[in-house]
Amino acid sequence: MKNIILITLLSLSSPFWRGAYAQYNLVVNPSFEDTVSCPNSYYQVTRAVGWNIPLFFSTADYLNSCNTIGNVDIPKNFFGYELAHTGNAYAGVITYAVFQNGQILNYREYIQGTLTDSLTAGVNYFVRWYVSAGDSCNYVCNNIGIYFSQNEIHDTCPTMCNLQYLPQIENPSTNNLNSRNGWTEISGFYTAIGGEKYIIIGNFRDTTNTIATYTGWSSIPDSIFPNREYSYYYVDDILITPHDSLTSIKESEYPVSLTITPNPFYGLIYIESKNYLIEDVSLIDVFGRSVFRKNNIKKRKEEINVLEIPKGLYFLNIKTNKTIINHKVIKN
DSSP states (O other): OOSSEEEEOOOTTSHHHHHHHHHHSOBSSTTSOOBSSOOOSSSOGGGBTTEEOOBTTOOOEEEETTOOSSTTOSSEETTEEOOOSSTTEEEEEEEEEBOTTSOBOOOOOOEEEEBSSOOOTTOEEEEEEEEEEOTTSSEEEOOOEEEEESSOOOBOOSSOOOOOOOOSEEOOTTSOOOOSSSOEEEEEEEEOOSOOOEEEEEOOSOGGGOOEEEOOOOOOOOSSSGGGOEEEEEEEEEEEEEGGGGGOOOOOSSOOEEEEEOSSBSSEEEEEESSSOEEEEEEEETTSOEEEEEOOOOBSEEEEEOTTSOSEEEEEEEEESSOEEEEEEEEO
16 A cells, blocks of 8 residues: 555535535435525524424524524524534534523433435445534533434324333433533444435433533523523534545545545554645444544645554544545554
């Protein structure tokens, strides 16, 4: 294998690149940028193209910088302050809630998205998304996952409930979702049974099996959930792509060169971009676990030290100020 990998990316200004990227990521409107109309209040995730609410009596929010009132604006909104992970929009869901008198509820919020094409039986897909805790809320909760469905779901419950489905990918309990400044990655792999066309994101566990931690971040009264006694998460940048496509980016006449050396590597990986700033770097093992992550780099060159990780195949994820690159690397 060559010691230097040259990855040639497609220019974001090229129409060919936009088409290629739509095939690369199977999620319709993965960062909620495309709008039916600008949100002007809560519970309007259906104003993001390709997204809706799968549970009646449950609400989910659409937050976009186009909002000028401030309640569902970005970066400052009713639930806290957070820049989008990508672009100018994201969704938001409650994953745990309590009433003022201490009564625990099974109230949950979910978002349902559409895929550009049905999944193929037996194909292994890489799945990744990002969350950030709402910093005006008094709880954080590690329980959130993705459920793949062949049919669009529209469930009901008499009062408040969690959806009765088992998510195929769930955030591991060791990946703490307690950051309210910046985004936390959740990732994994899913082997399709075939025909899945929809995804649902939220907490599928009932309250008995949900682990929530009190933060005391807010004392602002709220007429629905007094003192904001709930956990709330912004959701952005959902990626679903065939495992084998992680290196299937083609060459074009609009090159953006990035080098990764060496490959195979022994402990250090050197990354250099000639055109864009490297912002975030993460390394994921074959089980979908993040073994290294570094954010807010904002440089054209970066060195990562992963001497302690076991030998084997990994997936290197590099986010620049213009695009996201995924590539296979091997540790010897």
